[in-house]
Amino acid sequence: MLWLFGLATTRRRKAAMKVCLQKGGPEIGSPATIMDELRAATEVCLEGWEQRLRQNPGAFRRVEREIKRHFDRGADQFTAAVLARVTQGPEMEHHVRQVRQEAAVGLRSPQRRSRRVRLLFGLVLLVTTLYCPPKSAGRKRGQATEQVAGLFPELAALGIANGSSAALQATVARIVALSPSIDVARKELRRQGLKLDKKTVRRLAEQLGTQFLVWRQRELLAWREQAGLTPAGDELAGCRVAVQIDGGRVRVRENKKRQASRRKGQRKKLKTPWREPKAVIIFVFDEQGKMIRRDRQSLIDGFVRAGPGVFSSCDFPLNWCSPECLILFHCGLRGAITKSRRY
Numbered sequence: 515m516l517w518l519f520g521l522a523t524t525r526r527r528k529a530a531m532k533v534c535l536q537k538g539g540p541e542i543g544s545p546a547t548i549m550d551e552l553r554a555a556t557e558v559c560l561e562g563w564e565q566r567l568r569q570n571p572g573a574f575r576r577v578e579r580e581i582k583r584h585f586d587r588g589a590d591q592f593t594a595a596v597l598a599r600v601t602q603g604p605e606m607e608h609h610v611r612q613v614r615q616e617a618a619v620g621l622r623s624p625q626r627r628s629r630r631v632r633l634l635f636g637l638v639l640l641v642t643t644l645y646c647p648p649k650s651a652g653r654k655r656g657q658a659t660e661q662v663a664g665l666f667p668e669l670a671a672l673g674i675a676n677g678s679s680a681a682l683q684a685t686v687a688r689i690v691a692l693s694p695s696i697d698v699a700r701k702e703l704r705r706q707g708l709k710l711d712k713k714t715v716r717r718l719a720e721q722l723g724t725q726f727l728v729w730r731q732r733e734l735l736a737w738r739e740q741a742g743l744t745p746a747g748d749e750l751a752g753c754r755v756a757v758q759i760d761g762g763r764v765r766v767r768e769n770k771k772r773q774a775s776r777r778k779g780q781r782k783k784l785k786t787p788w789r790e791p792k793a794v795i796i797f798v799f800d801e802q803g804k805m806i807r808r809d810r811q812s813l814i815d816g817f818v819r820a821g822p823g824v825f826s827s828c829d830f831p832l833n834w835c836s837p838e839c840l841i842l843f844h845c846g847l848r849g850a851i852t853k854s855r856r857y
Contacts, residue, residue, distance in 0.1 A: 531668050532642040533598040545595040552588040559584060583707055590637030601668060609671040619662050620649035631674055634681040636708050643668045676721055683722050690719035753798045761790045792817045
């Protein structure tokens with residue numbers, strides 16, 4: 515029995531995640547070791563920072579930024595050490611097994627693969643972990659099949675996707691949403707110490723946005739199918755809530771059907787139909803009709819669909835809040851339409 519237990523433990527250790535800073539390098543140290551190294555490096559830099567400020571107090575802005583970058587790198591290294599230590603424990607096996615059971619596609623036996631993972635402050639790790647390839651689906655001769663990706667169960671349990679941690683994905687997506695363009699978002703990320711190219715910034719923002727839309731659609735369908743069974747929240751209980759909806763016009767570019775004959779060098783023809791996106795904002799107001807400034811921002815959402823779909827989609831978040839009174843403003847072609855209703 516002891517021999518079998520030792521064999522199982524050895525296999526578990528071989529299957530555990532391996533975290534390195536570079537290919538062929540040693541595994542990252544323990545959190546205590548990283549703290550000692552960070553403390554030693556800080557003491558070395560401290561004398562230089564103090565000397566520069568004594569000679570030139572105007573250099574405080576640069577010194578402050580250097581201190582932030584120094585501890586940002588230390589935070590990423592400490593995060594990597596915590597990640598390597600936690601994934602060695604037996605608790606991780608339960609989460610990995612659960613992720614594999616909930617996978618949307620069939621998975622084959624796992625195999626070891628290496629993948630680069632970028633943390634919140636830009637540190638890139640080389641992670642060697644288990645990868646489960648998808649099972650090959652049977653298809654008829656001449657029938658095209660959609661390529662299905664496999665799964666890194668340990669990374670999926672940690673929320674790591676597309677080679678980036680969950681915190682990094684959220685930071686990039688938020689800055690892209692608040693910026694007028696991808697270039698401006700990339701420059702802002704660079705100011706914060708994250709050097710990402712334009713394609714990476716766009717990919718992270720679009721993929722996270724797609725995941726959110728899938729989650730919203732799934733929750734909305736579940737709420738519609740289980741009408742009256744979804745528990746209502748009390749976040750806005752006793753408050754007056756306003757929902758403002760307005761639309762605009764935008765042209766989208768769509769590829770036409772493949773032409774039977776096309777000359778060499780001829781561009782593909784495109785269709786540019788008009789769409790009407792709907793913007794929705796939900797906020798709280800007082801007795802005088804003024805917006806109340808709350809700690810959290812107002813709920814803002816957008817849809818590219820017909821009018822009835824927008825109204826039914828607004829009921830879904832309001833069911834969580836349970837407001838006392840609701841006023842709906844919809845700016846359409848015939849002017850403003852106002853509706854009042856109590857929940």
